[in-house]
Amino acid sequence: xxxxxxxxxxxxxxxxxxxxxxxxxxxxxxxxxxxxxxxxxxxxxxxxxxxxxxxxxxxxxxxxxxxxxxxxxxxxxxxxxxxxxxxxxxxxxxxxxxxxxxxxxxxxxxxxxxxxxxxxxxxxxxxxxxxxxxxxxxxxxxxxxxxxxxxxxxxxxxxxxxxxxxxxxxxxxxxxxxxxxxxxxxxxxxxxxxxxxxxxxxxxxxxxxxxxxxxxx
Amino acid sequence: xxxxxxxxxxxxxxxxxxxxxxxxxxxxxxxxxxxxxxxxxxxxxxxxxxxxxxxxxxxxxxxxxxxxxxxxxxxxxxxxxxxxxxxxxxxxxxxxxxxxxxxxxxxxxxxxxxxxxxxxxxxxxxxxxxxxxxxxxxxxxxxxxxxxxxxxxxxxxxxxxxxxxxxxxxxxxxxxxxxxxxxxxxxxxxxxxxxxxxxxxxxxxxxxxxxxxxxxx
Numbered sequence: 467x468x469x470x471x472x473x474x475x476x477x478x479x480x481x482x483x484x485x486x487x488x489x490x491x492x493x494x495x496x497x498x499x500x501x502x503x504x505x506x507x508x509x510x511x512x513x514x515x516x517x518x519x520x521x522x523x524x525x526x527x528x529x530x531x532x533x534x535x536x537x538x539x540x541x542x543x544x545x546x547x548x549x550x551x552x553x554x555x556x557x558x559x560x561x562x563x564x565x566x567x568x569x570x571x572x573x574x575x576x577x578x579x580x581x582x583x584x585x586x587x588x589x590x591x592x593x594x595x596x597x598x599x600x601x602x603x604x605x606x607x608x609x610x611x612x613x614x615x616x617x618x619x620x621x622x623x624x625x626x627x628x629x630x631x632x633x634x635x636x637x638x639x640x641x642x643x644x645x646x647x648x649x650x651x652x653x654x655x656x657x658x659x660x661x662x663x664x665x666x667x668x669x670x671x672x673x674x675x676x677x678x679x680x681x682x683x
Numbered sequence: 684x685x686x687x688x689x690x691x692x693x694x695x696x697x698x699x700x701x702x703x704x705x706x707x708x709x710x711x712x713x714x715x716x717x718x719x720x721x722x723x724x725x726x727x728x729x730x731x732x733x734x735x736x737x738x739x740x741x742x743x744x745x746x747x748x749x750x751x752x753x754x755x756x757x758x759x760x761x762x763x764x765x766x767x768x769x770x771x772x773x774x775x776x777x778x779x780x781x782x783x784x785x786x787x788x789x790x791x792x793x794x795x796x797x798x799x800x801x802x803x804x805x806x807x808x809x810x811x812x813x814x815x816x817x818x819x820x821x822x823x824x825x826x827x828x829x830x831x832x833x834x835x836x837x838x839x840x841x842x843x844x845x846x847x848x849x850x851x852x853x854x855x856x857x858x859x860x861x862x863x864x865x866x867x868x869x870x871x872x873x874x875x876x877x878x879x880x881x882x883x884x885x886x887x888x889x890x891x892x893x894x895x896x897x898x899x900x
Contacts, residue, residue: 482881545884546891564781639890658886664699667762669875673856674763
């Protein structure tokens with residue numbers, strides 16, 4: 467499969483959606499789909515779907531459609547989901563615990579191998595089969611187990627120091643829930659920020675403007 | 684403050700970030716800031732910041748900069764954060780519980796007034812001071828308390844039925860963690876989708892391509 471270089475960020479951001487969606491099709495027993503059908507179900511235009519998938523060398527055959535399982539496998543490969551990666555989680559508070567229990571890391575190519583918290587009272591507590599370790603064990607753990615990624619579920623205040631330590635231990639990619647702008651201080655790190663409350667604020671805007679529109683009508 | 688109509692989605696999506704950022708400035712005692720300083724700290728261009736804020740009638744004064752507290756208050760108003768809205772949460776599993784405990788709803792103009800779960804064994808368990816109710820109490824609760832919004836933390840399978848019921852009880856806006864495409868069946872609903880694992884997949888892509896880039900150098 468010939469992959470174009472310089473694929474736009476917006477195409478990349480749509481791939482997880484294709485991946486999820488194709489998985490749902492497979493579950494319901496659908497093995498082939500045309501770009502038109504895919505576009506109706508995903509609420510994208512058929513030409514956008516063809517363009518998106520063409521960025522990766524094209525998968526469909528004219529007049530035949532896409533093989534769902536094959537397309538999904540290729541997208542998994544493009545996203546790197548078929549490469550098992552070791553990940554650790556920092557901060558076993560409410561959010562950290564929920565992510566541990568709720569997110570099926572394995573399904574997305576991640577092996578969660580350690581959970582750390584700076585609260586010594588939490589050491590030894592087990593979440594999803596993993597015992598929490600105190601952060602003073604982080605360095606030795608990283609040297610021994612070589613995780614490449616970390617989920618950051620700590621408050622903003624401690625995040626910079628935590629990232630500095632993790633980077634020095636070889637962790638270079640972060641799934642960041644901390645509201646700390648990692649790339650501001652560490653431009654070389656790979657970062658995905660999750661700002662849960664940003665979407666809550668956007669919903670507030672949408673609902674407010676919907677209500678104002680209605681009252682004008 | 685004169686607000687333009689037809690503000691682009693990408694401007695709206697940046698407003699929560701401004702709001703967060705200005706809050707952090709206030710905490711550190713900064714009361715005035717120029718668009719240049721703001722741009723350096725937020726890693727946007729100064730002209731983008733001026734353009735964004737001009738969409739809402741402009742706030743800064745030439746050669747003086749922005750009054751941080753005033754700008755933040757105006758953004759809060761634009762986003763509708765100063766309008767207290769009643770919200771309920773459906774699905775008190777790991778994720779629902781974490782959101783209840785982790786998200787400071789009040790700070791963003793929401794009053795969390797009820798938590799519902801279809802598991803009768805959970806009824807009466809208290810999270811963050813709110814007792815879980817069985818979903819068979821949902822209709823009566825909505826008639827009495829008139830929530831306008833719901834956080835949806837249930838699996839995809841039950842989501843359509845849940846939304847149909849909620850819409851009929853007057854709930855029209857959804858903070859949706861369920862991986863169910865609400866607007867596909869209910870185009871009139873206001874929806875903010877949170878697909879946590881999409882960002883985990885994007886991180887996988889970024890890290891994979893970073894590694895490939897490094898190995899080519």
